[in-house]
Amino acid sequence: MLRVTYLSRESSPFTSRALLDLLEQCRRNNPRWGVTGLLLYGNGTFLQTVEGEQEAVEALLDRIARDPRHTDFRILRREEEALRRHADWSMGFERLTDERLREIPGLRNLSLREFNPEFLSGNSGVVENLLQQHRSRHWDPLIGEIDARDRLIEDLRRALGTSEQRIEMVALLIESVIESGGGKALDAAHIALCRSTLAALRAEPTAP
């Protein structure tokens, strides 16, 4: 299993609609190729981890690196490991804000302005913390101490993580509807996006 983490910058500002389109692509493609991962976005910067069979990951990264929607693509690390870290998501997503960063233990002094490729590529501890934090979202360390391998707790954690993802998708969808302009009718592409988001919300969580 290969896991690759990279940084990049948006070529021009991403609207909520553009982010939703991107997530749609991830959700459509990644399960087909057995790819899972995590995508963090903020301050015009992407931090993404992609994991799966080597061939699938290399092929995907090749496409992503050539995608004109972003630039300044730089690989931070390549890791060969037996286990996935983001098995619950075809592509976990979170949009970072200053408020969100303040909630993360150890990153309270990190401002969103520092979420940029220059700073992050020289601060691997911050990157690791950000990736780890999303992985263990809502994971109470006290519960972890009792028995991290307990199946029931694992299931609960997974369910919470999945609902978090869904909330993020709905938030993006609502924002993109607002962006589309008051009073104007929604176009066909927008309605298709609403339908596919609804389908994704109703779908069963991705099997690990």
Ligand SMILES: Cc1cc2nc3c(=O)[nH]c(=O)nc-3n(C[C@H](O)[C@H](O)[C@H](O)COP(=O)(O)O)c2cc1C
């Ligand atoms: C920051 C960023 C992250 C991306 N992540 C993925 C991904 O995880 N999976 C994916 O299929 N495409 C991803 N893409 C899109 C790919 O570059 C490419 O457009 C897509 O794989 C083409 O798929 P399609 O032929 O189904 O449209 C990403 C693009 C950007 C800009």
